[in-house]
Amino acid sequence: MNKFNELIEKLKLEGLTIEKEDKALRIRVSTAxxxxxxxxxLKMQGFDHIKSITATDLPDRNVLExxxxxxxxxxxxxxxxxxxxxxxLSRDNPVLPSISEIFPSSVYHERECYEMFGIKFEGHRDxxxxxxxxxxxxxxxxxxxxxxIEEEGIRG
Amino acid sequence: MSSEERAITIFYxxxxxxxxxxxxxxxxxxxxxxxxxxxxxxxxxxxxxLAEYKTYLQVIPLVERQCLPDAAHHNLAYILALEEIxxxxxxxxxxYLRTLIAEISRIASHLYGMGLHGIAIGSSTAYMWCFxxxxxxxxxxxxxxxxxxxxxxxxxxxxxxxxxxGFSSEVERYLKSFERKMRDLDKxxxxxxxxxxxxxxxxxxxxxxxxxxxxVGPILRASGISYDVRKARPYAAYQxxxxxxATRKEGDSYARxxxxxxxxxxxxxxxxxxxxxxxxxxxxxxxxxxxxPPKIKSYIEDTGRVKFPGVFATxxxxxxxxxxxxxxxxxxxxxxxISDGGSKPYRLKISTPSFRNLILFSHLIKGVKVADVxxxxxxxxxxxxxxxx
Numbered sequence: 001m002n003k004f005n006e007l008i009e010k011l012k013l014e015g016l017t018i019e020k021e022d023k024a025l026r027i028r029v030s031t032a033x034x035x036x037x038x039x040x041x042l043k044m045q046g047f048d049h050i051k052s053i054t055a056t057d058l059p060d061r062n063v064l065e066x067x068x069x070x071x072x073x074x075x076x077x078x079x080x081x082x083x084x085x086x087x088x089l090s091r092d093n094p095v096l097p098s099i100s101e102i103f104p105s106s107v108y109h110e111r112e113c114y115e116m117f118g119i120k121f122e123g124h125r126d127x128x129x130x131x132x133x134x135x136x137x138x139x140x141x142x143x144x145x146x147x148x149i150e151e152e153g154i155r156g
Numbered sequence: 157m158s159s160e161e162r163a164i165t166i167f168y169x170x171x172x173x174x175x176x177x178x179x180x181x182x183x184x185x186x187x188x189x190x191x192x193x194x195x196x197x198x199x200x201x202x203x204x205x206l207a208e209y210k211t212y213l214q215v216i217p218l219v220e221r222q223c224l225p226d227a228a229h230h231n232l233a234y235i236l237a238l239e240e241i242x243x244x245x246x247x248x249x250x251x252y253l254r255t256l257i258a259e260i261s262r263i264a265s266h267l268y269g270m271g272l273h274g275i276a277i278g279s280s281t282a283y284m285w286c287f288x289x290x291x292x293x294x295x296x297x298x299x300x301x302x303x304x305x306x307x308x309x310x311x312x313x314x315x316x317x318x319x320x321x322g323f324s325s326e327v328e329r330y331l332k333s334f335e336r337k338m339r340d341l342d343k344x345x346x347x348x349x350x351x352x353x354x355x356x357x358x359x360x361x362x363x364x365x366x367x368x369x370x371x372v373g374p375i376l377r378a379s380g381i382s383y384d385v386r387k388a389r390p391y392a393a394y395q396x397x398x399x400x401x402a403t404r405k406e407g408d409s410y411a412r413x414x415x416x417x418x419x420x421x422x423x424x425x426x427x428x429x430x431x432x433x434x435x436x437x438x439x440x441x442x443x444x445x446x447x448x449p450p451k452i453k454s455y456i457e458d459t460g461r462v463k464f465p466g467v468f469a470t471x472x473x474x475x476x477x478x479x480x481x482x483x484x485x486x487x488x489x490x491x492x493x494i495s496d497g498g499s500k501p502y503r504l505k506i507s508t509p510s511f512r513n514l515i516l517f518s519h520l521i522k523g524v525k526v527a528d529v530x531x532x533x534x535x536x537x538x539x540x541x542x543x544x545x
Contacts, residue, residue, distance in 0.1 A: 054494075069492070131196065142202065
């Protein structure tokens with residue numbers, strides 16, 4: 001696919017390393033500062049909203065992997081572009097800077113990510129539970145792999 | 157006293173304020189809403205977690221249950237993500253049939269939303285008419301797939317059933333009657349001065365805010381942005397059919413209603429094109445057809461119905477990551493599937509349109525009259541089970 005090339009060239013000038021995948025572009029970052037830096041640069045290039053924040057628990061490597069999916073509404077040439085930013089965090093004390101100041105569309109995605117994985121988003125203005133009840137799930141993060149679903153089984 | 161000191165708190169919901177199970181915590185000063193805070197999660201079922209405990213095929217009916225008015229799109233987005241990892245493209249005929257069921261589902265979903273919007277502003281006639289019209293689509297879906305709402309029609313590599321005999325002429329008969337009744341609905345509800353008075357200029361979302369808040373679907377298009385996944389990243393048969401993206405500039409509740417009406421008309425156009433251009437051939441990927449025992453193979457050829465081949469029960473998919481994006485009735489729907497090479501998904505993240513539009517509650521319901529809350533709320537076509545997952 002050559003259609004992303006122009007954009008990739010532009011982003012390379014900004015000093016970003018882009019991986020090209022089947023349907024999307026991906027940038028891997030390692031530190032929180034880099035994440036904010038990259039997101040700010042992408043915002044300048046016309047990416048204007050967060051489509052999704054996916055966290056994945058990888059207990060074998062003691063890592064939580066977080067992927068931000070970005071898109072653009074303001075430039076119709078960029079409609080088809082999906083930009084994924086991936087960052088790995090330690091499972092023991094996962095902290096990320098909240099990006100809700102840069103992309104207000106991330107507010108609820110971050111809240112969900114916090115209660116499901118225990119990733120703290122520093123600077124988020126609303127740290128309440130969203131989907132789960134705080135009585136039952138404070139300190140318990142159900143989408144992590146150590147949380148097992150208890151099945152009742154079929155009796156009789 | 158300042159307006160904040162005077163404000164009292166009202167719990168709006170969660171006992172089914174109109175369409176579902178959520179509540180909005182309103183701070184009101186007299187008749188004006190000062191602040192709205194949506195409180196969701198009442199119908200959270202942990203679908204993303206449950207998916208990690210089911211085989212890839214068992215996940216199909218599971219994901220459909222998030223959004224019953226629009227199950228086909230959840231089915232489709234999940235399969236697209238799965239097929240990206242499997243690296244297979246279904247045959248063309250199956251692509252067209254996928255488009256057909258998706259458009260039937262979109263019309264049904266829009267009518268569902270419009271009906272509830274009608275009753276929220278006091279028009280129970282609109283509610284009855286929209287649900288009556290939705291029935292047409294449910295009957296067509298039933299004839300095509302065997303189920304009214306949760307079709308599980310789309311499977312990896314194709315679709316489950318071929319077109320039934322005489323389906324095309326039946327669809328045409330249904331659509332003619334449907335269009336006639338849509339014109340009546342237009343007089344009764346859509347162009348009705350009472351509807352206009354209740355909706356025009358209410359809950360205005362500017363273009364900039366729509367971009368900033370990352371909203372999706374008819375709401376986005378009603379604010380003047382022509383983003384539609386079917387055009388932006390064509391899937392199924394959308395690259396071969398001709399349709400317009402409905403947009404409006406006003407961004408108010410009425411514009412959102414009009415965008416949905418226009419999309420219904422475009423969907424009808426797509427359905428007609430699909431039935432006209434439907435290519436012949438397989439409805440199931442060759443790779444899987446080859447795996448079938450001869451008995452089942454001849455059963456498929458005779459009846460046009462695919463039985464799940466035995467290989468699917470323990471379908472192992474390679475390690476990888478797939479993203480399925482479709483334009484569902486309520487907007488862009490994203491399935492992010494991560495596989496570790498086992499027989500169950502390692503992680504399935506679902507970013508639903510209702511969840512992404514949730515941000516609008518606190519944004520739009522501010523400085524409006526309490527009586528306008530239902531008019532705005534239901535113009536968002538927010539579906540709580542889809543947002544909560």
